[in-house]
Amino acid sequence: MPELPEVEALREFLETQLAGQVVARALPLAVSVLKTYDPPLTALEGRATGPVARHGKFLDLRVGELHLVTHLARAGWLRWQDAFPAQPPRPGKGPLALRLVLDGGAGFDLTEAGTQKRLAVYVVRDPREVPGIARLGPDPLAADFDRDAFAALLDGERRQIKGLLRDQSVIAGIGNAYSDEILHAARVSPFKPAASFDDEQVTHLYEAVRETLRTAVERARGLAAGRLKAEKKSGLRVHGRDGEPCPVCGDTVRSVSFADSSLQYCPTCQTGGKPLADRRLSRLLK
Numbered sequence: 001m002p003e004l005p006e007v008e009a010l011r012e013f014l015e016t017q018l019a020g021q022v023v024a025r026a027l028p029l030a031v032s033v034l035k036t037y038d039p040p041l042t043a044l045e046g047r048a049t050g051p052v053a054r055h056g057k058f059l060d061l062r063v064g065e066l067h068l069v070t071h072l073a074r075a076g077w078l079r080w081q082d083a084f085p086a087q088p089p090r091p092g093k094g095p096l097a098l099r100l101v102l103d104g105g106a107g108f109d110l111t112e113a114g115t116q117k118r119l120a121v122y123v124v125r126d127p128r129e130v131p132g133i134a135r136l137g138p139d140p141l142a143a144d145f146d147r148d149a150f151a152a153l154l155d156g157e158r159r160q161i162k163g164l165l166r167d168q169s170v171i172a173g174i175g176n177a178y179s180d181e182i183l184h185a186a187r188v189s190p191f192k193p194a195a196s197f198d199d200e201q202v203t204h205l206y207e208a209v210r211e212t213l214r215t216a217v218e219r220a221r222g223l224a225a226g227r228l229k230a231e232k233k234s235g236l237r238v239h240g241r242d243g244e245p246c247p248v249c250g251d252t253v254r255s256v257s258f259a260d261s262s263l264q265y266c267p268t269c270q271t272g273g274k275p276l277a278d279r280r281l282s283r284l285l286k
Contacts, residue, residue: 001057001072001073001074001075001175001176001177002057002072002076002077002228003057003173003174003175003177003178004054004056004057004139004140004141004172004173004174004178004213004216004217005178005213005216005217005219005220005232006220006228006229006232007054007056007057007058007059007072007173008054008141008217008220009217009220009221009223009228010059010078010225010228011052011053011054011059012052012221012222013080013223013224013225014052014059014061014078014108015051015052017080017106018049018052018061018102019049020048020049021048021049021102021103021104021106022046022047022048022049022102022103023044023045023046023047023048023049023063023100023101023102023103024045024046024101024102024103024107025045025088025099025100025101026041026042026044026045026068026098026099026100026101027041027088027089027098027099027100027101028041028091028097028098028121029089029091029092029093029096029097029098029099030091030092030096030097030098030112030117030119031091031092032097032117032119033097033098033110033112033117033119033120033121034098034121034122034123035120035121035122036122036123036124036129039066039123039124039125040123041098041121041123043066043123044063044064044066044068044100044123047063047064047065047066048063048064049061049062049063049102050062050063050064053127054173055069055127055133055136055139055172056132056133056136056139056168056172056173057071057072057168057172057173057175058070058071058127058130058132058133059071059072059078060127060133065125066123066124066125067122067123067124067125067126067127068100068121068122068123069121069122069123069124069127069130069133070110070119070120070121070122071119071120071132072110072119073112073118073119073120074114074116074118075112075113075114075116075118075119076097076110076111076112076118076119077110077111077112077113077225077229078108078109078110078111078225079108079109079110079111079225079226080106080107080108080224080225080226081106081107081108081109082105082106083105083106084099084101084105084107095111095112095113096109096110096111097109097110097111097112097117097119097121098110098121108225120132132168135168135169136168136169136172137153137167137168137169137170137171137172138171138172139172139173140171140172140173140174140209140210140213141173141210141213141214141217147202147203147206150202150205150206150209151199151202151206153170153171154194154195154197154202155195156195157193157194157195158193158194158195159193159194160190160191160192160193160194161183161188161189161190161191161192161193161194161197161205162179162180162183162190162191162263164194165179165182165183165209166179171209173213174209174213176239176261176263177232177236177239177240178212178213178216178239179263180236180238180239180263180264180265181212181216181236181237181238181239182205182208182209182212182213183208183265183270184237184238184246184248184265184266184269184270185208185211185212185237186201186204186205186207186208187204187269187270188201188205188270189265189270189271189276190256190263190265190270190276191276215235216232216235219231219235220232238253238264238265238266239263239264240264241253241264242254242255242262242264246266246268246269248266248269249266249268249269251266251267251268251269251273252267253265253266254266254267254275254276255278256276256277256278257278
C-alpha cells in the first residue's frame with residue numbers, strides 16, 4: 001500500500017507534470033472507483049489544474065474550483081502516460097480504474113490490481129467532504145507536530161503501539177510497512193502498550209517517526225511514479241524481509257501473521273531476543 005512517503009512523492013511529481021494544464025477528458029473505467037456523483041467526473045473537463053495536496057495517504061488535485069481526491073488503497077497505483085491511444089479503453093477490462101487526459105495529450109491512469117476493489121476517487125468542492133480526510137489525525141511531518149503533540153496521542157492509550165501508529169484518526173499517513181520500520185528504528189516491540197512509554201521512550205519513538213518518514217520522502221523525491229514502488233521496497237530494513245538478517249544486529253527478521261496482513265520485526269533489536277507468537281493475540285513467549 002502506498003503510504004505517506006510514496007504519496008508525497010506522487011504529489012510532487014504530479015505538481016510538476018500538471019502545471020498549467022487543462023483537463024480534456026476524465027474517464028471512469030471501473031464501476032467501483034467513483035465514490036461521489038455530484039459534481040460528476042465530467043465536471044473536471046475544460047478546467048485548469050492547480051496545486052496538488054496530500055492529506056495523509058490521500059492525493060488531492062485541484063481542478064478549477066473542484067478537487068479530484070484519490071486514495072490508492074492497498075493495490076492501487078498511478079501510471080503517468082506521455083500519450084494515449086486514440087481509442088479509449090473499454091470499461092471493466094483489466095486493472096484500469098480511471099483515466100485523466102490533459103489537453104496536451106499526456107495524463108495518467110489510476111489502476112488497481114487484484115479482485116478487492118478498494119481504490120477510491122472523489123470529486124468534491126472541499127476535500128473535507130471526503131469522510132476519510134475529515135477524520136484524519138495530524139500529519140507526522142507537519143511543522144507543528146512536535147514531541148509534546150506526539151506524547152499527547154500516546155497518553156492513556158491502552159492499544160498496542162503498532163496498531164496506534166496505523167490508526168489514521170490518530171496519525172495520518174503511516175501504514176503497515178512504515179510502522180514496522182519506525183518500531184525497528186526505535187527498538188520497540190510492536191505489541192508494547194502505547195501508554196507504557198516513559199518520557200525518554202516517547203522522545204526516542206517520536207524521533208524515529210520523523211526520521212524514518214523524512215528519509216523515505218527524500219529517497220523518493222524526484223523519482224518518476226513508475227519507480228516509486230521499487231524504491232520503497234529497497235529502502236525497507238525489516239518490513240517484507242521475513243527470514244533475512246537484520247541489517248543492524250544480524251539476527252533473523254521474523255514475522256507475525258494476521259487475517260489480512262503481517263508485521264515484521266527483529267527479536268534482538270525489539271523484543272529482548274524473544275520471538276513473538278505468530279497468532280492474532282500474540283504475546284511474548286514465556
